Amino acid sequence: MAKRSVEVQVLDSDFSVLLRESVTYEFKMESRPKQRFRNFIMFLMFLALTGIIYFSYFCSDSSCSLTPQVRVRQATWSATMNDGISADSDEMMRLGYSIQDSLGQPLSLHSSPINSKTSNPGLSYDDVLNENFQFDMNAHDVMVFLHIQKTGGTSFGKHLVQDLDLQRPCSCQRKRKRCYCFRPNRNENWLFSRYSTGWKCGLHADWTELTSCVDAEFDKNEGDSVKRRYFYITLLREPIARYLSEFRHVQRGATWKHARHWCGGREATPGELPLCYHGESWSGVTLDEFISCPHNLAHNRQTRMMSDLALVGCYNTSYMSTGERNRVMLASAKRNLAAMAFFSLTEFQKIGQYVFEETFNLRFGVPFEQHNATLSSTTLSSLPPSKLRKIHELNALDLELYEFAKTLMYKRFNKLKSRDPQFAERFANLGRLPGRTEFNWDQAIEDTTITSNTDFNTLQVSSYGSLDASV
Ligand SMILES: *[C@@H]1O[C@H](CO)[C@@H](O)[C@H](O)[C@H]1NC(C)=O
Numbered sequence: 075m076a077k078r079s080v081e082v083q084v085l086d087s088d089f090s091v092l093l094r095e096s097v098t099y100e101f102k103m104e105s106r107p108k109q110r111f112r113n114f115i116m117f118l119m120f121l122a123l124t125g126i127i128y129f130s131y132f133c134s135d136s137s138c139s140l141t142p143q144v145r146v147r148q149a150t151w152s153a154t155m156n157d158g159i160s161a162d163s164d165e166m167m168r169l170g171y172s173i174q175d176s177l178g179q180p181l182s183l184h185s186s187p188i189n190s191k192t193s194n195p196g197l198s199y200d201d202v203l204n205e206n207f208q209f210d211m212n213a214h215d216v217m218v219f220l221h222i223q224k225t226g227g228t229s230f231g232k233h234l235v236q237d238l239d240l241q242r243p244c245s246c247q248r249k250r251k252r253c254y255c256f257r258p259n260r261n262e263n264w265l266f267s268r269y270s271t272g273w274k275c276g277l278h279a280d281w282t283e284l285t286s287c288v289d290a291e292f293d294k295n296e297g298d299s300v301k302r303r304y305f306y307i308t309l310l311r312e313p314i315a316r317y318l319s320e321f322r323h324v325q326r327g328a329t330w331k332h333a334r335h336w337c338g339g340r341e342a343t344p345g346e347l348p349l350c351y352h353g354e355s356w357s358g359v360t361l362d363e364f365i366s367c368p369h370n371l372a373h374n375r376q377t378r379m380m381s382d383l384a385l386v387g388c389y390n391t392s393y394m395s396t397g398e399r400n401r402v403m404l405a406s407a408k409r410n411l412a413a414m415a416f417f418s419l420t421e422f423q424k425i426g427q428y429v430f431e432e433t434f435n436l437r438f439g440v441p442f443e444q445h446n447a448t449l450s451s452t453t454l455s456s457l458p459p460s461k462l463r464k465i466h467e468l469n470a471l472d473l474e475l476y477e478f479a480k481t482l483m484y485k486r487f488n489k490l491k492s493r494d495p496q497f498a499e500r501f502a503n504l505g506r507l508p509g510r511t512e513f514n515w516d517q518a519i520e521d522t523t524i525t526s527n528t529d530f531n532t533l534q535v536s537s538y539g540s541l542d543a544s545v
């Protein structure tokens with residue numbers, strides 16, 4: 075198992091969901107060459123009046139679709155390559171899922187029955203048959219960072235825009251707290267994140283929001299003539315520490331009130347998501363109050379933000395029983411996590427850095443720091459056991475998701491490690507690139523909350539020359 079290549083090509087789970095739910099899902103048969111090039115070819119062919127060649131070209135390119143039988147065969151073939159994750163296979167089976175570890179692969183299918191029409195277009199026939207899944211910055215690959223609150227995503231997001239050793243580094247502008255992360259050969263974004271594109275799909279957009287929004291945003295800003303591949307990445311954190319960290323952040327006045335909670339084609343209504351506080355914010359809230367608000371979005375936040383909420387009727391809690399809702403959300407969150415090209419855990423910075431670098435074949439110029447003694451752990455040690463037990467109950471789904479994630483992270487780590495002859499040296503020298511000096515983050519980008527309604531649009535009209543960083 076450890077020897078298997080990470081470029082396994084077909085996800086049987088996706089095909090089975092596809093067939094099972096008969097989602098109206100189009101297999102895009104577009105091939106890679108640009109529209110312009112094809113038009114040119116077609117023009118030449120027209121001039122030469124080679125009608126037969128013309129028609130066969132046209133047919134093979136866009137109108138000879140896969141038959142259902144072929145899809146089934148594809149799914150069966152891939153089933154033999156699925157090594158799954160045994161610990162959770164029973165639950166997955168009951169829900170009609172199987173889990174496929176998608177290390178290094180693009181997110182392939184959005185299985186939302188409610189808003190499947192607006193979802194990301196997924197794999198084409200070409201992808202399935204002809205390509206491996208290496209992230210290719212020169213082509214049309216996009217990294218999408220799903221940033222869950224209080225998981226260390228801010229530091230990681232800064233590492234992404236500032237510390238990667240790229241042919242064309244992101245160029246950052248202090249005043250705008252934004253970086254242009256463009257492909258080496260043209261001014262198109264390869265990174266969707268707060269510090270590059272901004273919160274274009276809503277503040278701290280979750281899986282449900284991103285998968286129904288990112289592709290449309292790119293189409294809007296960069297045109298829809300190419301089919302992009304999306305590599306989703308995220309961080310998870312030990313749930314109790316994360317919960318307490320969120321509590322302290324809210325106590326200091328954070329609200330995230332501009333989060334959209336978009337699902338099923340609309341935002342959640344105030345009736346579906348009542349606020350826990352009156353007035354501007356919940357600042358000064360006590361831990362008891364924080365714990366007792368039943369609508370507190372901090373509870374099991376990671377599971378909710380990782381799951382496909384369309385499966386549970388979005389924020390409508392009368393759509394199914396609480397038990398069923400929790401079960402489906404957790405299963406969906408695990409599945410989506412496993413389908414991500416990369417994820418890491420806040421508690422394992424070094425492993426995360428190594429797995430990222432190996433997965434995307436990119437290198438960071440600084441070592442990730444492990445922050446041990448945060449205020450959360452201080453709070454934690456002073457908590458009475460009864461309260462701690464309550465917090466565990468409120469985050470039971472997240473605790474299970476986190477255990478699942480830890481197992482899967484080690485599995486990916488060991489797999490990458492086993493095929494890396496230079497592992498020991500690489501791991502000992504993470505973040506040390508020849509000729510690079512460390513620099514202070516806060517000089518480049520201040521860590522303040524920024525909102526979404528600035529300039530993804532202007533990126534396209536800016537010329538390369540005017541973007542030079544003031545870093
Ligand atoms: C919530 O779900 C229930 C049960 O499916 C349905 O009857 C109700 O209309 C839904 N509410 C909204 C606001 O969609």
Ligand SMILES: *[C@@H]1O[C@H](CO)[C@@H](O)[C@H](O)[C@H]1NC(C)=O
Binds near residue numbers: 443444445446447
């Ligand atoms: C975190 O703890 C480890 C071992 O306990 C220690 O080696 C490391 O220096 C600590 N990191 C920080 C940032 O304090």
